[in-house]
Amino acid sequence: MDEQTLRQIAEQLELPLKQVRAAVELLEAGNTIPFIARYRKEVTGGLDEIALRAIEDAVERENALAARKTTVLKSIDEQGLLTDSLRKKIEACTDIKTLEAIYLPFKPKRRTRATIARERGLQPLADLLLSAGKLGKSKKDVLASYVNAKNEVPDGDSALAGALDIIAEQWSEEPETRTWLAEKSMKFGKVTSTIKRGKKTAEGAEKFEQYFDRQESAGRIPGHRLLAMMRGAGEGLLRLNVQLEGDRELTDLKRKLVPNRNGDFANELLDCVDDCFERLLMPATESAVLAELKERADEEAIEVFGKNLHELLMSAPAGPRVTLGIDPGFRTGCKVAVIDGTGKFLENTTIYPTAPKNDTQGASASLLRLIKKHNVELIAIGNGTASRETDAFVGDVIKQNKLDATKVMVSESGASIYSASELAVKEFPDLDITVRGAISIARRLQDPLAELVKTDPKSIGVGQYQHDVNQTRLRKCLDRTVESCVNQVGVDLNTASVSLLSYVAGIGPKLAEKIVAYRDEQGQFKNRKQLTAVPKLGKKAFEQAAGFLRIRGGDQPLDGSAVHPESYPLVEQMAKRLKTDLKAMVGNATLSTKIRAEDFVDDRFGLPTVKDIISELGKPGRDPRQEFRAVKFDDALNSIEDLRAGLVLEGVVTNVTHFGAFVDIGVHQDGLIHVSQLSNEFVSDPNAVVSVGEVVRVKVVDVDVERKRIGLTRKF
Template sequence: MTSSLTVRSVNARLAEELAVGEGQVAAAVRLLDEGATVPFIARYRKEVTGSLDDAQLRTLEERLTYLRELDDRRAAVLASIDEQGKLTDDLRAALLAADTKSRVEDIYLPYKPKRRTKAQIAREAGLEPLADRLLADPTVVPEELAAQYLTDGVPDAAAALDGARHILIERAAEDADLVGAVREKFWSDGALRTSPRSEDVAKTPAGQKFRDYFEYSEPLQNMPSHRVLAVMRGEKEEVLSLNFDGGEDEVYLAMVARTLGIDMTSTAPATPWLGTTVRLAWRVKLMVSAAVAARVRLRQRAEEDAVAVFARNLKDLLLAAPAGTRTTLGLDPGFRTGVKVAVVDGTGKVVDTCAIFPHQPQKQWDQAKATLAALVARHGVELIAVGNGTASRETDALAAELIADIAAAGAKAPVKAMVSEAGASVYSASAYAAHELPHLDVTLRGAVSIARRLQDPLAELVKIEPKSIGVGQYQHDVTPGTLARSLDAVVEDAVNAVGVDLNTASVPLLSRVSGVTDTLAEAIVAHREKTGPFRNRTSLLDVPRLGPKAFEQCAGFLRITGGDDPLDASGVHPEAYPVVRRILDRSGVTLAEIIGNERQLRSLEPAEFADDRFGIPTVSDILAELEKPGRDPRPAFSTATFAAGVEKVADLKVGMVLEGVVTNVAAFGAFVDVGVHQDGLVHVSAMADRFVSDPHEVVKSGQVVRVKVVDVDVDRQRIGLSLRLKDTPQRDKATPRRDAGPQRPQQKRTPQREGGRRDNGRRDNGRREKAPSGSMAQALRDAGFGR
C-alpha cells in the first residue's frame, strides 16, 4: 500500500509530464481507480478532469501504471535492505529520490541477494583490508603488502592480489552513480555495428536479404526503429552478428578510476596493478552491463516507435469511410479455385453466395459475368467490393466490364471499390466466423467479410485480432504484450468515438464498448435475440449481470435508432437527459423541433443550462449532439478509380499520374496500391513541397490519393511514386537495365534495405528505407531504385 505522500508525488509528476493541473490528474486517477474507462472519462467527465482528452488520458494511464510499479519496487527494495540491517538515512533518501526503475535497481545492486561471488569469497578470506590499503596508498609494493594477508585459503601473494582485485571490480560495478553515468555515456556516444555471422551464411538467399548490413555502423541515438528491428531480425535468423560499441575506452577508464579514487597517471609502485584493475572493471563488468542496457533501451525505443506506427495506421483503417447500409456484393479473387462471391444486404446479412471461374485455367469469363449480373439484378446490389489479393486486378476488370454493361443497358450500375483483404483469412478460420456463418465454407466467409468491410470497416475489423490486420511496421518483431495493449486501446477509442448500434452490433463490436466485457457482450446479444430489439437504453439494465456501473460506462456509446426516445440515437448520455429537458422547457420547443435546428441551437448559451453536475463543456457537447444526433466522425465514402489498361508493373510508365489507395504508412514513407498487384512507395521526401518529418502528417491508411510514377523497376517489381505531381522523373526504367542488380555497400554505409516480409502480408522485396534526402534522384536510390 503506497502512502498518501507517495500518491501525491505521483500525481505531481504526472501533472508535470502532461503539463496539466495536479487537480486534473488526481480526478482522472480517481476515476480510473473506480473502474471508469478512458473513452467514458474523456467524453462524459470533462468537468471533473478539466477536459483531458483521450490521448492525454491514455498517456496518464500508462505512466500511472509505471510510477505505481516503481513505488512498489522501491518499497520492496527498502524492505529488503532494512531486513539486512543496512538501511541508512542517506540510502533511504537516495531510493526515495530515484525516479526510474533502473535507478532503483542501480542503488539496490550492492544489497541484492545473489550467489556467492569471487569478491564475497575474497571478503570472507579477509582480503578487503588489502584492497582498501592498495587504494589508499599506491606507494606500497602490491606483492609485499599482499604477503601480509596469506592464510590457509590464500596460499600466496598472487591469490591475495587476485581476491583484492575482485573486491575492487565488484565495488566499481555496484556503484550506482558510476553504473548510471556509464550507461548514459554509452548510450549517447555508442554505436551499433553489424557484420555477417559467417561468409557461408552471407552467401545464402536468407543472408542476402540482409546484405546491406554486412558492413554497417550507426550511432545508437540516431538509429530509426525499422533498422533496429531489421538487424535484430537478422540476428535472430542467425545471419548477423551485432556489436555494441561505447566509443573511446579511455573516457570510461577515467570514470572508473575517478570513482575508485585511483590516479592513473601516478608512477607509484601499485599504479600498474590498480590500472589493470580499472581496465578489467570496465571490460569485464561495466562495458558488458552497459551494452546489455543499450540493447534493451534500443529495442524498447524501436518497439515503441513501431507500435506507434501500427497504432496510427490501425486507427486510420478503423475510422475509414463506411459505404453505409447498402446491399453489397463481395468478391474474393482467385485463379485456380475461382472467385468466391457473397451478397449481403444493408444490415450485413448474407443473402446469396456462389463461386465463379472467370480466370485461368477455366476462363469462364462470360458465364461469370452473367452470374454476377443476375445477382446484381436479383438483390438490387449497389456496391461491389473486390478483395485486393491474388487475381484482384483481373477480377476488378471483370467488375468494371459488368458495371459498363449494366450502365449501357440503361440501368443503375453499382459502384465498385477495392478492399483490403488483410486479416480476412484469419477471420474466415476463426471460431467467431464459424459461429456467425456456420453454414458457409471458409472460403465464402472471406467474401462476406470483404463485402462487410466496405459497408462498415470498423464493425468488421473488430472481429479480427488487431495484430492480424497487417498495417504495421515489423509488427512480428515487437513484444506481443506491448503491441496488444496499444492496439486494444486504439480499437476501444475508435469504437467509442463512432458509437455502436445496440440492435445490430456483433459480440466482438459490443465487447469494445466502454464498460462492456466479452461476457456482457454475449449476454446483450442473447437478451436481444430472446426478447427482440431494445426499445430504449434503460432496458439494458434488464440484461443479466449488467449493473448500474456498467450501464453508466456504456450507455452513452450505444445507439438505438427508431426507439422510444430520439435521444437514445444520440451521443447524449442518459444521465444528462434532464439537461435536454431543461433546454426544451426554457426554449419552449419540443425535442423533434429542436433536433437538427442549427440556428436555434447555436443561439443558446451553454452557461444558461449548466449546473453543479453538468458544466459548460458537457452542455456544449449536448447542444452539438442535438444539432447532428449520432454524428459519425468518419469521412465521406469515396473510391479510387484504377487506370484502364494498367494491370501489372510492366504497364507502368514514368510520368503517369494515377489514382491509388494508401495501404500502409511507415516512418520512411507510404505504400500506395495503384492496381498492379504491387504497392508503390512514396518516399517521405516526395510527399510535399516542404520538409515532412512524419508521413502521417500528409497521408493515412485507406486514403485515396493521386500520385505520379517517377521510377519503375520491372525486374525487382518496384515502383517509385510521388505525391508532388509536378515532379520531373529522373529516368525511365520501365525497360530495366541488364546490370541493375544489387551492389555491395561500402563500409559504414547506412543501409536502407530491410530483410524479410512487409508486415501487411505482401513481399517487401528488400525495399529500401531512409530519412529524407536532398533530391528526388537520391530519394529513389534510397528507396531501392537505380542500383
C-alpha cells in the first residue's frame, strides 16, 4: 500500500504511522489478527485486536474506494466526458459517498423526463435558460426556435416543459445541493411513521402500536426505534418518511438556484425549483437520510450483538464434569442425555414428569438410575417449554435423595437449529433430533464456547433486529467475535470439534476437517510438531495456529501453554539459567518469578514477548473465563402470573441493548431493566455495568401479563 494511503489511515484512526505501516505489512503478508496481537507486539508497538481490526477495515475501505474510482473513471471516459479537472476531482476523493455524488450525473440511468427532453434536442434551450437573463426578444420567439414536430416538440410550451425537466434533473444531481439538503434534513428534519390505511387491525400490527403516529428528530432518533419503524414498513404496516417543517429550505434553494429574478424566464425557473424540490430532491434526500440513519443503526445494533456474543461465549464453563442434559417437554416428555467430562455421549432416555402423564415416580426412578450409574455431577435443564416444571421436579429428586449434584438452567436458544444441522447429524447419526438437543444443552453447561460455535450466532438470541441489519457486516462482526474468543481461550487439539478448530487463527473449515480426520486415523496428537504432518497444513498455517492449540500431557510441556513454538529455544535458555528442566519450570509460579525479563531481550524477542512468556510459564494454558456460578431461581415462581411488584429475585442477563438489559428470572419471559434502572449512578452504556451471562439481583417494578412485559430495577 502506498505511503499516502497509509498516512490517511493513520490520521483517520489517530495512530502513529509507524504502527499502521507495520500492521499493514503483517496483514499483507498473510498474518491473522489474533497472531499479530499476541505474537508480534514488538513489530506493531503493542497494537491490540481492536486497533488491528480498525486498520484492517480501513485498508479494505481504501482498496474498495480505489477499485470504485477505476470503474467510475473508465465509465465517464467511455462516454467521452472525462476532463482533466474531473479526473483530478475523482482521484482526490477520500470517501465513497463523495465519489458517488460526483459520478451521479454521469451514471447510466433509466429513461427520465429529462432524458426524453434531451433526445428531442432541448438541452441547448435548457442551457440558454440557465445562462441568460434578458434575451432581447419575446419568450415566444425564443421557444419557437426549438419547436420541431418530428422530435415530438409540437409547440413552445412543450419545448419549455422539456427544457425545465432537464434543468430540474441537473439541479437535483448537483453534489453540493444534495449534500446541503441532506445535512439540513438530518439537522432539522423529522422521521415520521404512520399506520397505513386499513392496517391498524392487521395481524402483527399490535407490535408496532407505538409507531402508528410517531415523530422523531432525524439527527437524534435512537437506532433501535428506527429499525423497529423500518421493520414495520417492511411488513407493509407502516409508512416511513423524512419531513422538513416550513419552507425555509425551499426558499434558500430558490435564492441559490435562481439568483436573477429579473430574467425573462425567472418565474418559470422558480416554478422549476418547486418541481425539482418536491419531485426529485426530497425523495432522493429522504432515501439518502434514511440510508445513513440505517447505516448508523446497523452499526449500533451489530456492535451490541458483538459485545453480547462475546460475553456469552466467554461465559464461565462448568468444566469437564459428567453432565446430564434435559430438553424439557410436556406431551412428548423430557429428553435426557448423559455425557462424560469430555462431552462424549454415554446414554439417553425419555421421562414424563410433567402433564399430561405426570409420571413423577417413573421419571424419578429413571433419573436416579442415570445419576448414580454415571456419577452425574451437573444437571443442565433447557429453559424452553416446561423448563420450570422440570426444574422443580429435578430439585425434588436431588433433595429427596440427598444427591451431590447441581442443577442449572441453560439457554437453549439455537439448540434446535444445531440439532437439525448437518453437523449434528454427522456427529450423532443414530440419535433422535431431540436427544441431540439434550446433548447440546449439557455441553453448553460444560463449555459454552466449544458448543455454541456449532450454531449460527444469529440464532443464539443475544441481539435485536439481527435480520434487519446489513447481513454482510453482521456476519463479519460475529465471525470476528467468535474468532477472538476461541483464540483468547485456546483450543485442546485432541478434543476440539471441526467447528471449534475452524476458528483457530490460520486454520479455517477445510484444514479443521483435515486435522480431525488425521486425529481419527492416527490417534491423539503427542506434540504440536505433528500438525505439520496433516495434509495441506503448511508452514504459514502452523505458524499462525500453533500458539492457540493446546496438547495436555504430551511430549513437550510447553505444548499445553500459549507459548509459541518459535519461542521454545528462549524458554530453554531460561531453564538453563535457572539450572532446571522445562518440565519442572512449566506451571511453577515460584520459578517464573525468578526470571528477569530484561536478561532475555534480543533482536528477535522484545520485552513484551518475554514478559508474556514468563507470565504464561507461571500459569500455563490459563482459562481467561470467570469461575462458574449457577443462578438460583425462586422455586415458587413458574410463570409471569406468579410475579408481583416488590419481589426481589436472582436472574441471569440474557441480552444487553442501548436501552437496557433483559434478564431471565425463571418465568419463561425475560424482564427488562431500563437503562435508567441499572444503577443509582448515571449510565450511558449498559454494557459498562452488566454483561450477558452475569448473575444479578433485581426487584420487580411492574408486571403486564397481557402484553407479557416485566419491568425490573437494580435500584433498591
